[in-house]
Amino acid sequence: MKHIFKSITAVLLCACLLFTATACGKKDDAAKEQTVKLGLVGDDQRLWEKAAELAAKDGIKIEFVKFSDYNTPNDALLNGDVDLNAFQHKAFLDAYNASKNTDLVPIGRTFISPIGAYSDKIKDLKDVPQGGKVSIPNDTTNGGRALFLLEAAGLIKLKDDVGVSPTKADIAENPKNITIDELDAAQVARTLPDVDAAVINTNLAIDAGLSPKDDAIFMEPVNENSAPYINYVVARAEDKDNELYKKVASYYRTPEVKELNDSLYEKTQLMAWELDIPDAGNTADPAYRPGK
Secondary structure, eight states, X not given: OHHHHHHHHHHHHXXXXXXXXHHHHHHHHHHHOEEEEEEEESSOOHHHHHHHHHHHHTTEEEEEEEESSSSSHHHHHHHTSOSEEEEEEHHHHHHHHHHHTOOOEEEEEXXXXXXXXXXXXXXXXXXXOTTXXXXXXXSHHHHHHHHHHHHHTTSOEEOSSOTTOOOGGGEEEXXXXXXXXXXXXXXXXXXXXXXXXXXXXXXXXXXXTOOHHHHOSEEOOOSGGGGGGOEEEEEOGGGTTOHHHHHHHHHHSSHHHHHHHHHHHTXXXXXXXXXXXXXXXXXXXXXXXXXX
């Protein structure tokens, strides 16, 4: 009996040790997992979801914090509510830093989306009627970008040397006397029934059920002048060399994300890390000129 009792005791002891080791192992695994809060804008985040899948395999959890407008994600980054954000191009970032006297920094390219014009009424942007109405984003950089698009389409002419962010005050010629309404970028798509055309950021157009490939009536070209509109993962200045944050940014720059991008957006949205376009300097500097 004593022999049997000792055997049972030994088995139970081994089981307890195994359970303890397993429990400790789980705690160690949990401790090793690192979480990074990433601020994003818009509902369609399938590319970042793919990047998050890749990160999870390395024990890194990318937690999405979604915003509905362009005005708050940088504030959230400064306040520490998120660790990084990924929603803005260089021109927007520079304008924010200049207006708030901050120094948020880009730590990795993501994509570039040519901004497009859409309409429920006309098939070509040049066909906006005399006295027609066009809606554009009201923030400085995307509004300026929209004005450049209207100029490229021949609807208006801007003054010379307007920098990267012209305003309606910089319109030198408006031969059709069109009215240009400015709204929060996230609201522009909703104006389509009420205007002749709307200039909409690509991610917000997709959120509204529009196809840049099939529905846009005019798209801006991508060339050396496009550097201000390359999008980035952005961090606080003190975190610009943070290896974990740089690793998070790198998961976006992968063949898996590129393949999904090309499938979803039929190459109307381009992977910016593949473009042979130098990074823009400080676009908020009045001396800055695109392509120079």
